[in-house]
Amino acid sequence: MSSTEQIYTEGELMTIHNDYHHNAYTKVLAHNLTQTSTSAVLSARILQLRAQIALGNQAEVLADISGEEDIPDLAAVQALALYTSDSEAQGLSLAESLAQTQSDNATVQILAATVLAAAGKIEEALALVSKHQGTLEAVALGTQLQLLVNRTDLAEREVKNAKKWAQDSLLVNIAESWVGLRVGGDRYQQAFYEFEEMPVAQSVAEMHLGRLPEAETSLRNAMEDTENEAMQSHAIANLVVVETLAGRGAQAKELLASLQTRMPGHPLLVDLEEKDALFDEFAAKYAPKVKITA
Template identity: 50%
Template sequence: MDPFSAEGELLNLHNYFHQGQFQQVIDFDTTDLSPENATPARVLSLRAQIALGQAEDVIADVQGEQEPELVAVGALAELAAENEVKAVKIAEKLAQESADNSVVQVLAGTVLQAAGKSEEALALLSQHQGNLEAVALIVQIHLQQNRTDLAIKEVQAARRWAQDSLLVNLAESWVGMRVGGEKYQQAFYVFEELAQAPATSSTQSLVSQAVAEIHLGRSEEAEAALEQALTKDPKSADIIANSIVLNFIAGKDAKELISSLSNVAPNHHYLQDLQEKSALFDKAATKYSAKVA
């Protein structure tokens, strides 16, 4: 295969992955790729399997592999399989031994951040050399830290050397959703374009579009996008969680959706937060008692 063609195919594979087209990544024919491109393609395919809930299969697939990229995939799969201690142990070892590897930076960084080790994750990710996935993850971490200022700086810096990148556009949209105002509309346009294009439409794009619609006060449009996403993937925890939020905003009963989320992802952060807030409310309520004349 022509090297320029192979590079283009790999770029397409990356775009499919970041657009949430995970099955297309898995089904992608890699037989004609060079050995140099075969490993990155395999890594993306394995990551797509993890995203589709096939973590145990991926763990079995990479068992015994020595390449840092595949060991890093194993760490991510262990995290998805709720083996966090093992995942962190692998990630920290990789961070010490293969910190200059772009795949290690992103996947080990993801594991460390998920385990609450933000500073370790940022220290690893900051060693990247033009790794847009690392940039995107750094932006996400800063947003989780409520450091929108640092997220903005990261996006602005990346924009100077990756002007038309899908990941930069997405990262800029994530920041826009935090900044608000006219940035909501700008972010909506990016998500809408991805959601409506037949070649790139995915549940992730639809959910992002719906969240932007919610911020823009367009509840009916947000509901339509989430219903479309649920039709494609009725067991997606993130779609269900966002549907719950929309129901509360619209004043609708969300008990059935909460029950669905509990069945699909009992440890989902939304449920944990809801339980925490309910406990705090009950505790505060005990300080007050009804006074009967």
């Protein structure tokens, strides 16, 4: 292979990578893997399989990789496909097994950690993803996980360390913007610009900047994206927040009902259910012990 062809194929992989992380899943699937170098085919194929999962095509993914599960990378894809379909327990069990036996594999680190985190096993996910050896997506996932456990300081450190060797990386810039949304101040505006091609994420920055009408417009446009049902659900969840902040409680309740129908396991719904249970628990502790009658 000539140097020109090698540069082209490496560029092709980077394009697939960027399309995936901009949630442009149909673009990811449109790439022709025959134009990708042999060394990059597996990486590109995994991104396409993950795009299929994001689009809700888990059955197709499981059929595609059937018989190849002995390849750790594809076994990790299988774990994610199972967990995000109707086989959560099976997917989690496979992810836990891979975390024990294939923890040095970059794809396992990312996808198994994603499954572990989705199952609420954040510490286990962090332990796995922290084993990475300069994988940009692992940096981004590690940053996100640290933010989930309210360790903004560690998330900031992760990003700063990565910027020493990946200054212009899309994923590092996105991770830095996530941290910026937590830190606040002028970093809200920086995050807004970084999320230019990610309407749901950009709407979060808009909310922090107090621009609720603009956030609502971005989210309603995202809701019209028929390509990605998961992204539609995330748009609805954020629109619930916008409507609540705007004092439109009735509209927020309608959107919550819609979200419950579309994605019953959405993190917002799970979080609200947990908060309701905690409220009832604490309210019971302070309930009157003596009934007072007139």
